[in-house]
Amino acid sequence: MACCGHCQEAGELFTDEKARTELREYRRNGAPNTPTRLLIDGLKTLDLSSTTLLDVGGGVGMIQHELMEAGVSEATLVEASPAYLKVAENETRRRGHADRASFRHGDFVDLAPKLPEADLVTLDRVICCYPHMTELIQASTAKATRWYGLTYPRTRWFLRWAKPVTDLYCWWKDMDFRIYLHEGVDEAIQSAGFRRFYQTETFLWNVALYERPEAVTT
Numbered sequence: 001m002a003c004c005g006h007c008q009e010a011g012e013l014f015t016d017e018k019a020r021t022e023l024r025e026y027r028r029n030g031a032p033n034t035p036t037r038l039l040i041d042g043l044k045t046l047d048l049s050s051t052t053l054l055d056v057g058g059g060v061g062m063i064q065h066e067l068m069e070a071g072v073s074e075a076t077l078v079e080a081s082p083a084y085l086k087v088a089e090n091e092t093r094r095r096g097h098a099d100r101a102s103f104r105h106g107d108f109v110d111l112a113p114k115l116p117e118a119d120l121v122t123l124d125r126v127i128c129c130y131p132h133m134t135e136l137i138q139a140s141t142a143k144a145t146r147w148y149g150l151t152y153p154r155t156r157w158f159l160r161w162a163k164p165v166t167d168l169y170c171w172w173k174d175m176d177f178r179i180y181l182h183e184g185v186d187e188a189i190q191s192a193g194f195r196r197f198y199q200t201e202t203f204l205w206n207v208a209l210y211e212r213p214e215a216v217t218t
């Protein structure tokens with residue numbers, strides 16, 4: 001399979017074994033990490049019936065699986081890691097949603113011009129895996145006709161201090177992959193025409209939901 005530079009990096013970290021472990025945990029206990037659960041709970045308060053979803057960096061597909069069961073009619077999942085994409089696709093088939101879902105492998109920013117718009121676009125713990133925050137937010141907000149939901153790391157001082165340690169770990173493991181603590185995420189989303197209507201934090205993560213004001217009044 002042809003692979004972009006970013007997909008190569010994502011594939012080094014988000015491996016087959018990791019994907020299978022995450023899926024096993026998700027099947028057993030539901031979404032295993034708090035920001036994902038908070039994002040899903042926030043999104044479930046919206047009227048999702050007959051809406052479309054575009055999940056960027058969807059991992060094993062937790063958001064997609066949950067929201068398809070909560071009314072989303074069609075979903076597209078984009079993943080840089082082929083292992084995660086395959087696991088997400090198999091799980092979608094197992095849940096009987098395959099005819100309403102599509103799966104795309106690649107760097108979302110490269111694929112975006114060819115992807116459909118959706119009522120809701122989600123990025124759960126993805127911005128921190130990508131070096132070009134502005135491009136990722138511009139490309140993904142442009143696809144969201146109604147809502148935009150995401151989780152991303154808080155820029156706390158100890159995370160800043162931990163960053164060189166994670167960089168060193170990746171270097172030691174001979175991986176090009178890095179974690180990024182981007183500033184200005186909220187501002188970038190608001191300047192793309194979105195209004196934040198929900199925000200919460202965990203110890204490490206921001207969880208936020210946005211809407212397009214013009215889509216709310218029409």
Ligand SMILES: C[S@@+](CC[C@H](N)C(=O)[O-])C[C@H]1O[C@@H](n2cnc3c(N)ncnc32)[C@H](O)[C@@H]1O
Nearest residue numbers: 010014057058059079080081107108124125129
């Ligand atoms: C930390 S994981 C989170 C997965 C899932 N959203 C979750 O919260 O369980 C980040 C995922 O985003 C994917 N990813 C990162 N940048 C991407 C991009 N530019 N295009 C597509 N996928 C991307 C990675 O391959 C990885 O599977």
